[in-house]
Amino acid sequence: MNNYTIDSNKKYLELYNSSTQSPEKFWDKLASNNFVWNKKWSKVVDWDFKKAKISWFKDAKLNITVNCLDRHVIKNPQKTAIIFEPNNPNEKHKSYSYSELLVEVCKMANVLKSMGVKKGDRVCIYLPMIPELAFSVLACARIGAIHSVVFAGFSSNALATRIDDCESSLIITSDGSYRGDKILNLKQIVDDALEICETKQKVLVVKRTNESMNLKHERDYLLNDLIDSVNDVCEPEIMDAEDPLFILYTSGSTGKPKGMVHTCAGYMVYTSYTFKNIFQYQPEDVYWCTADIGWITGHSYILYGPLSNGATTLMFEGVPSYPDFSRFWQIVDKYKVNQFYTAPTAIRGLAKQGDDFLKDASLKSLKVLGTVGEPINEEAWEWYDNNIGKNKCPIVDTWWQTETGGILISSIPNVIPDKPTFATKPFIGIQPILIDDSGDELNEANIVGKLCIKYPWPSIARTIWGNHERYINTYFSAYDNMYFTGDGAFKDDEGNFRITGRVDDVIIVSGHNLGTAPIEDAINEHKKVAESAIVGFPHDIKGNALYGFVTSKDEINDEKLIRKEINNLISNKIGPIAKLDKIQFTSGLPKTRSGKIMRRILRKIASKQYDDLGDISTLLNPEIVQEIKDNSI
Numbered sequence: 001m002n003n004y005t006i007d008s009n010k011k012y013l014e015l016y017n018s019s020t021q022s023p024e025k026f027w028d029k030l031a032s033n034n035f036v037w038n039k040k041w042s043k044v045v046d047w048d049f050k051k052a053k054i055s056w057f058k059d060a061k062l063n064i065t066v067n068c069l070d071r072h073v074i075k076n077p078q079k080t081a082i083i084f085e086p087n088n089p090n091e092k093h094k095s096y097s098y099s100e101l102l103v104e105v106c107k108m109a110n111v112l113k114s115m116g117v118k119k120g121d122r123v124c125i126y127l128p129m130i131p132e133l134a135f136s137v138l139a140c141a142r143i144g145a146i147h148s149v150v151f152a153g154f155s156s157n158a159l160a161t162r163i164d165d166c167e168s169s170l171i172i173t174s175d176g177s178y179r180g181d182k183i184l185n186l187k188q189i190v191d192d193a194l195e196i197c198e199t200k201q202k203v204l205v206v207k208r209t210n211e212s213m214n215l216k217h218e219r220d221y222l223l224n225d226l227i228d229s230v231n232d233v234c235e236p237e238i239m240d241a242e243d244p245l246f247i248l249y250t251s252g253s254t255g256k257p258k259g260m261v262h263t264c265a266g267y268m269v270y271t272s273y274t275f276k277n278i279f280q281y282q283p284e285d286v287y288w289c290t291a292d293i294g295w296i297t298g299h300s301y302i303l304y305g306p307l308s309n310g311a312t313t314l315m316f317e318g319v320p321s322y323p324d325f326s327r328f329w330q331i332v333d334k335y336k337v338n339q340f341y342t343a344p345t346a347i348r349g350l351a352k353q354g355d356d357f358l359k360d361a362s363l364k365s366l367k368v369l370g371t372v373g374e375p376i377n378e379e380a381w382e383w384y385d386n387n388i389g390k391n392k393c394p395i396v397d398t399w400w401q402t403e404t405g406g407i408l409i410s411s412i413p414n415v416i417p418d419k420p421t422f423a424t425k426p427f428i429g430i431q432p433i434l435i436d437d438s439g440d441e442l443n444e445a446n447i448v449g450k451l452c453i454k455y456p457w458p459s460i461a462r463t464i465w466g467n468h469e470r471y472i473n474t475y476f477s478a479y480d481n482m483y484f485t486g487d488g489a490f491k492d493d494e495g496n497f498r499i500t501g502r503v504d505d506v507i508i509v510s511g512h513n514l515g516t517a518p519i520e521d522a523i524n525e526h527k528k529v530a531e532s533a534i535v536g537f538p539h540d541i542k543g544n545a546l547y548g549f550v551t552s553k554d555e556i557n558d559e560k561l562i563r564k565e566i567n568n569l570i571s572n573k574i575g576p577i578a579k580l581d582k583i584q585f586t587s588g589l590p591k592t593r594s595g596k597i598m599r600r601i602l603r604k605i606a607s608k609q610y611d612d613l614g615d616i617s618t619l620l621n622p623e624i625v626q627e628i629k630d631n632s633i
Ligand code: WT7
Pocket: 250, 296, 297, 371, 372, 373, 374, 375, 376, 397, 398, 399, 400, 401, 402, 403, 423, 485, 486, 487, 499, 501, 502, 508, 511, 512, 513
């Protein structure tokens, strides 16, 4: 039986059962039949969740770019691999066929080599959504360098932390980036970051906006000066299945970001398989995911998943609101996009603009719609279904995480029916379960619990860069022999999962995963601030927005000014995405007797659920609750 294509519910059930009953047999066959290997594995999977030791396809040899490029160049060299749609609709778009893309990747790979980058070195990529971003990522993979893409909306401080953490030796950036009618000077941000970095870097600069910039002698190099003198062939580095492919940072509940490490073989197999089936990609389709490659969604479902399937994938440099709110739909019509994958925050933002922006859109080409990043509310789901899908496109609500590498829970068009606000069923090989507060598995239906996964899947992260202890503690120590997701979920009586949200101190704002601790650290640097606590509260477009409770060291005369300064600090330390919508000054924060801030109470106040504060009598300072309630914003 061909186990690669899932085209009916019957087939899904058969494959699901065999993948969970005999996982080794299942993945052995799937991986053998559908990818190019230089050498086969000695063992399909080896794992010990206690020590967080996981390996897939042990001892196998491969290069992921051979699977994403070379094999398609042999079969179908002229097929379009990447379509690049610029920020400005008047600028001509570009497309790259598989054979052109291979040449670009090889050239970039040879530039990296000429700058001294070797297998295992870390390369930090800080670029806008331009074709060179794709070339850079794939060029690293080609030569076995580990890429660490940092979203180009992060501040210089956040960039510096990420550079130092993985001790990269090279940063790839651009002079500037276009976002709507704004230009961001990326090179300046990199210069600022390097002022505070401890590790020594070289900088490779791509020209995009022609901003003026300073090039530092023997540190900064222009891509244009190097690219013409390199060869356009670069033999792929033969990688071990478990060699790291990339590091991608994600926020945690505490302190510094976690550099999640993904490895070559398992990541390739799982992202490829999920892409093909969850989007039901057919050979002539044009697929578009609106995410930025700086997030895991872009890694897995703009680049590696689509390219390993020989798909046509669209990269959009701009924003949904520029030149106006019809931009997404114009792009869908321009390229006859068949699969469209975006985030609930974008859907809500566009729905709010009204249907005028849709009146000239045909949207006839669309077959499948997708959403990712946070729970989607019913209203947004219905709007998406009615106005974009015209009630004929299945909606895949795909639940997953940076740590999981690929989608773990989702419906599948014409295979697993969608259900508004439910991610629905586990993908092949995935064994989700719900756990109650005492750590027991919940077997009944219609119940909420903490979402855990029982058995490893090929694209699970292998470690946190430089901190395996933290990896064990965060994901494998809460419950025995299980991966703990940090999310809560509800399961209905048909086995459909609905994700209810984070159960830890991570808040999802506009689909961005933000930890409260680093934001609080940034606020606490303000000279007037004594202590702070951040919670999320419901927001019409962003899903959640941030509410900060701040105590000060001395009297605050100009609250407006301090609020502004606090948000500037956050912008500087993390990036504008982490700014607070509301800041309330208070004389104290509710604390337990052991001194822990009771965020539960603050969360209720922030979402105006004043009557539902629970028992506050055990607090160290119960009287503060009334004050905070009275002054809440
Ligand atoms: C967290 C992971 C996976 C790519 C984007 C985010 C939330 C993600 C859904 C969904 C409800 C979702 C979860 C998860 N989340 N997708 N379909 N429904 N919640 O990756 O930044 O690692 O964030 O995003 O809370 O744990 P990430």
